[in-house]
Structure formats: C-alpha cells, structure tokens
Amino acid sequence: MREVVLVGAGAMGRAWMDAVGRRPDVRVSALVDVSVPAARQAAQERGWDIPCVATVAEAFAAVRQPDMLLNVTIPDAHREVSEAALRAGVPVLSEKPVTPTVADALALAAVSELHGTLLATSQSRRHAPGLRVFRDTVAAYGGAGQLDAAFFQNPRFGGFRDEMDSPLLVDMAIHTFDQARFVLESEPESVYCEEFSPSWSWYRGGAAAQAVFRFGNGARFGYSGSWCADGLTTSWNGAWRASSAGGSVEWDGEGTVRAQGREGPVQALPLPDEPEGLDAALAEFVDALDGGPAPSGEIRTNIWSLAMVEAAVASARTGGPVRFDDVFADAAAACVAAARAAGDDAVADLVASWGGAPPR
Numbered sequence: 426m427r428e429v430v431l432v433g434a435g436a437m438g439r440a441w442m443d444a445v446g447r448r449p450d451v452r453v454s455a456l457v458d459v460s461v462p463a464a465r466q467a468a469q470e471r472g473w474d475i476p477c478v479a480t481v482a483e484a485f486a487a488v489r490q491p492d493m494l495l496n497v498t499i500p501d502a503h504r505e506v507s508e509a510a511l512r513a514g515v516p517v518l519s520e521k522p523v524t525p526t527v528a529d530a531l532a533l534a535a536v537s538e539l540h541g542t543l544l545a546t547s548q549s550r551r552h553a554p555g556l557r558v559f560r561d562t563v564a565a566y567g568g569a570g571q572l573d574a575a576f577f578q579n580p581r582f583g584g585f586r587d588e589m590d591s592p593l594l595v596d597m598a599i600h601t602f603d604q605a606r607f608v609l610e611s612e613p614e615s616v617y618c619e620e621f622s623p624s625w626s627w628y629r630g631g632a633a634a635q636a637v638f639r640f641g642n643g644a645r646f647g648y649s650g651s652w653c654a655d656g657l658t659t660s661w662n663g664a665w666r667a668s669s670a671g672g673s674v675e676w677d678g679e680g681t682v683r684a685q686g687r688e689g690p691v692q693a694l695p696l697p698d699e700p701e702g703l704d705a706a707l708a709e710f711v712d713a714l715d716g717g718p719a720p721s722g723e724i725r726t727n728i729w730s731l732a733m734v735e736a737a738v739a740s741a742r743t744g745g746p747v748r749f750d751d752v753f754a755d756a757a758a759a760c761v762a763a764a765r766a767a768g769d770d771a772v773a774d775l776v777a778s779w780g781g782a783p784p785r
C-alpha cells in the first residue's frame with residue numbers, strides 16, 4: 426500500500442482524494458491545508474481517520490515514510506509545498522501549473538535532480554482517449570504540418586478569474602498548449618500572440634487570445650480561444666484539426682475523431698475504453714514509482730507547457746514574436762540570481778550549467 430500526503434483540500438483536492446480512493450494500492454495517509462477545518466471536513470466526509478494538519482512538515486512527522494505527495498494547493502503555494510517534499514526525498518505529483526513562473530519551475534527541476542526525487546505535473550486533459558486516437562492517427566498520416574485548436578466557452582465563474590490578468594492564457598490555455606505538444610511530439614521555438622477582450626466580456630483581464638506557435642519540427646500550431654463566447658461553445662478540450670501529408674484528422678474534444686486520407690471516405694474512429702483524467706495521471710505516476718517510465722508530465726518536459734503560457738503572455742504584452750530560447754534564458758537568469766541571493770549555490774550552479782531549458 427502506497428502512502429500519500431495530500432496537500433490542499435479545496436475543490437480539486439477533493440477530486441484527487443476520490444481518485445486516490447478509487448485505487449486499492451494507494452491511500453491518503455495525511456491531509457494538509459492551511460485551513461485545518463477544511464482538511465478535517467474532507468476527511469470526515471470520507472470516513473478517514475487520518476492526521477489533518479496545517480503544514481507539510483507536520484504531515485511528514487506523522488506519516489514517517491510517505492511514498493508521494495500530491496500538491497493540490499493554489500498555484501502561488503506550489504513551489505513552497507513541492508520543494509519541501511523534494512528536499513525530504515518524497516516524490517511529488519503536482520496540479521498544473523507546476524509553478525506560476527518558468528524561473529520557479531527551473532528551481533524545482535534543479536531541486537528534483539539534486540535530490541534524485543521525481544517531480545511531475547498532472548495535466549489531466551492530456552489523458553483523454555480521443556486525444557490519444559487523434560495523436561496516433563495524425564502520426565500515421567506522417568505528422569501534422571498545421572494544427573489548430575479552437576476553444577470557445579462562456580463560464581460565469583465569479584471570483585478570482587474575473588479579476589486576474591490574462592485569465593484565459595494563464596488559467597486555462599496551458600491545457601490546450603500541453604495537448605498541442607503531445608500531438609506534435611516536438612517543442613515550440615517561437616510564438617506570436619494577441620490577447621484582447623471582446624466588448625461584451627465580463628472579465629477584467631483579456632478573456633480572448635489568438636496565437637501562432639512555430640514548433641521545432643516546422644509545424645505551426647494555431648490557437649484561437651475565448652472565455653466569453655456565448656452560443657455554439659466547444660468542448661472544454663477545444664475542437665481540433667490537423668493537416669498532414671497523408672490526410673486530415675479532426676477531434677471534437679469529446680468522443681468523435683474523424684479522419685480522411687488523400688483518397689477514401691471519411692472515417693469515424695473508435696475510442697478505447699481506458700483510464701482518463703486524474704485516474705490516468707495517478708496511474709502513470711504510481712507506475713513510475715514502481716520502476717516504469719517517467720510520467721508524461723515530468724518536470725523537464727512539462728516545463729515547456731508552462732513556457733508556452735509565459736511566452737504567449739510576453740508576446741501579447743510586447744506586441745511582437747517571442748523566442749523560447751529567450752524565455753528560458755531570462756527565466757534561468759532570474760532563477761540563478763534568486764538562488765544565489767538565498768545562498769543556494771547548488772541550485773544556482775545547476776541551473777546556470779543548463780543555460781536554458783533543463784536537458785532531458
């Protein structure tokens with residue numbers, strides 16, 4: 426039985442408690458939340474008699490040898506919580522975004538490497554059977570030269586998303602960007618992005634964006650998104666189209682993948698019945714602890730999805746194209762300076778030695 430320390434007993438933390446509860450080989454052994462009553466209530470509702478505490482240190486004192494920590498706190502707390510676990514040698518599966526900035530993510534990647542302790546991000550929307558079939562069919566047609574995702578939704582959240590800067594790009598687009606990396610099996614080199622708010626938007630920050638990414642394999646990825654689009658909404662996974670040498674493939678973001686080769690009819694492709702979402706992300710992570718392959722959200726690869734957000738926001742602010750080499754160089758400089766100021770030369774030296782994105 427693997428022992429999990431789960432940090433963050435909010436809406437998503439509760440979804441993770443239930444995902445852990447669905448597996449017979451993993452159990453939540455302690456809950457951590459700055460609001461201890463929130464943690465206690467979540468435990469009580471599930472009939473769990475486990476320690477409910479305010480800090481990771483208290484949880485590690487109570488659970489002597491946790492096998493992993495699930496970080497489901499708010500993004501601003503991600504680095505502190507994950508770093509405490511990694512430095513104690515406890516592997517971490519973190520909610521997205523792994524940290525709010527690429528500079529912080531580089532620091533965590535360094536701590537993970539220095540302590541030989543796994544850090545991965547759960548990008549739950551990567552684990553959708555439709556996306557896998559879409560990706561495999563695109564690959565069978567020779568890979569996409571042109572990939573497009575349309576994301577049009579109209580949630581009335583209320584709360585922080587209505588007030589924050591760049592709500593669509595910062596809070597949501599990382600899912601779509603991560604899916605694009607998964608489909609293209611390549612990393613981005615540059616982006617041009619415009620962010621704006623239609624006249625009827627109910628958000629303070631930019632609620633719509635259009636972006637073009639150029640990937641290392643020459644593919645272009647076009648993103649068109651809005652969080653204030655009433656009527657004809659797309660799936661929360663977006664609506665996708667890929668154009669390849671061998672034909673074209675569409676995914677509606679839910680259960681329909683359609684493909685047509687250079688010749689022949691349009692085919693609707695069957696989807697496998699396999700774990701998705703949080704269940705799949707947890708399965709991948711537990712497999713890795715058991716000696717399996719690194720999870721698809723391992724920090725050195727997942728950092729590129731975070732960089733796509735940071736680069737798109739930078740392009741929208743400056744009005745020009747942004748190169749990923751520059752995003753990583755600036756983030757590395759900020760990370761090294763902060764680590765030196767904190768007296769952490771080991772992290773500073775390692776990040777400086779990378780000179781950009783962490784090597785894989």
Ligand SMILES: NC(=O)c1ccc[n+]([C@@H]2O[C@H](COP(=O)([O-])OP(=O)(O)OC[C@H]3O[C@@H](n4cnc5c(N)ncnc54)[C@H](O)[C@@H]3O)[C@@H](O)[C@H]2O)c1
Pocket residue numbers: 432433434435436437438457458459460463479497498499500502506520521522547548549550
């Ligand atoms: N994958 C998805 O589809 C998806 C969907 C929603 C949210 N999320 C992500 O999940 C994470 C949590 O989101 P949420 O909606 O549950 O937020 P939430 O505000 O409902 O819950 C966050 C909880 O973390 C606690 N917390 C904050 N700082 C803490 C700290 N330092 N130590 C311990 N606990 C702390 C808060 O008290 C709160 O109970 C975010 O990173 C968010 O982006 C992912």
